[in-house]
């Protein structure tokens with residue numbers, strides 16, 4: 243065989259391209275019968291949202307989606323009333339909530355994970371709580387959050403906090419508890435203080451495991467924010483999807499799906515890059 | 525006897541230590557009532573079959589483990605935990621893989637001298653790296669080094685903190701014969717130059733014969749004992765390569781091998797008449813036969 247690494251990458255890219263073209267082609271074919279809708283200005287189509295009820299499908303073709311994407315790209319930050327804000331602004335709201343909830347979770351998970359990882363007693367004592375809380379869907383917290391916090395925006399942030407917490411907590415505790423005994427012995431024989439040991443031995447040793455947890459958390463947080471914003475409404479990419487569905491603008495829903503996927507991928511890749519930077523070969 | 529010579533003869537004094545582990549509710553003693561003096565500047569090797577408790581003794585000397593009974597006195601003070609005065613060279617090198625060669629050594633130096641400037645710390649670390657022959661490799665990560673080079677970094681890290689005592693747990697057992705030989709030469713040179721007191725575990729008889737002033741023979745465990753302390757009759761200025769031509773070489777070697785092959789098993793339960801756990805017999809096997817050695821330290825201990 244002549245399959246070397248680079249030629250494999252090249253061939254994979256080629257296959258990806260073929261699949262993409264086939265998909266776009268099938269999509270075009272599947273929607274072209276209703277070209278009457280497709281040629282209508284998207285704004286106009288929105289006004290004629292009821293067209294779905296008149297027997298014509300509102301399913302847009304690839305060209306409509308491309309055109310809408312172009313429209314959003316040209317003007318991502320417009321504000322035309324509370325229910326009509328640019329895609330960029332909605333994304334900004336979502337990212338802001340995710341960032342806040344995620345960072346709060348990190349601030350709690352790191353020290354608590356250290357405590358659990360270093361103390362077998364705390365590990366055993368807190369384990370039942372974590373085991374029960376972990377499988378609860380973060381959205382189940384929403385009513386409780388709305389009731390106690392009485393603010394939908396902060397409630398969404400709380401839900402992000404709760405769903406980001408567990409993977410980071412569990413991975414930090416695991417990473418800390420499985421630091422190699424001989425590295426701890428090195429620190430001990432050098433009479434390193436506990437705080438310095440935590441930062442110079444335990445943290446770098448556990449960093450790859452902690453980053454794995456952080457990567458799982460950001461993925462879950464990005465999944466959950468869309469659902470949470472659909473529930474609380476107001477702003478955010480989740481609300482945008484829901485709002486466009488109510489407007490029967492399937493084109494915008496498809497655009498939102500693509501954007502959500504893209505942002506999720508970027509978040510994951512960013513953390514993957516950090517993970518690679520803190521991973522050490524043994 | 526004056527006080528200083530007493531602390532020099534018993535720079536390290538293991539005094540009646542026991543270590544017991546409970547496994548599945550049953551307490552087993554790795555060893556009990558273990559006594560061993562080590563003089564200042566002495567190179568002591570401990571040999572014995574695996575599982576007899578050598579690592580346990582070393583960990584207690586390092587302060588990483590505590591005896592269930594008894595105590596270890598170093599320089600007049602009982603060991604209460606790890607100390608920068610006692611450097612450990614670990615069996616598995618134990619380098620921090622996310623730090624470079626230089627980073628691993630500066631970590632030790634900066635732990636020793638907390639208020640030294642960065643430049644001073646690096647200078648000291650580089651000197652230690654040079655001593656073990658690794659100059660030019662400062663920026664490499666441990667993963668990029670061979671087994672022998674990693675172990676050299678471990679030695680450099682131990683040396684860099686100017687310890688009073690070096691504790692080594694089978695430091696060369698994972699290395700090929702050639703690398704092991706060169707490292708043995710280097711360790712011997714460094715220890716003689718710096719006047720280190722060394723306690724080293726090995727299961728390599730030739731290594732013990734080349735390096736040690738005294739070789740401590742442990743019987744098999746559990747309930748291991750120090751069967752004998754063997755004085756090395758070979759000249760102090762010995763060379764590794766010509767060692768086997770010395771008339772004392774084979775008497776010593778045969779004595780050690782005989783112990784490992786048979787006596788280590790039989791003597792665990794059948795103590796020779798007159799055996800005193802507190803004063804294990806000191807012998808000197810050389811070309812003139814096996815003679816009990818009776819140094820001052822033995823009488824003074826009583």
Ligand SMILES: Nc1ncnc2c1ncn2[C@@H]1O[C@H](COP(=O)(O)OP(=O)(O)O)[C@@H](O)[C@H]1O
Pocket residue numbers: 545546547554573574575576577578579580581745
């Ligand atoms: N943490 C521990 N718990 C239970 N048993 C142990 C522990 N550490 C060592 N042992 C036992 O003590 C004995 C001596 O171990 P060790 O000192 O490592 O021997 P050596 O270094 O001579 O091979 C072994 O039988 C081992 O199983």
Ligand SMILES: [Mg+2]
Pocket residue numbers: 578579
């Ligand atoms: Mg051992």
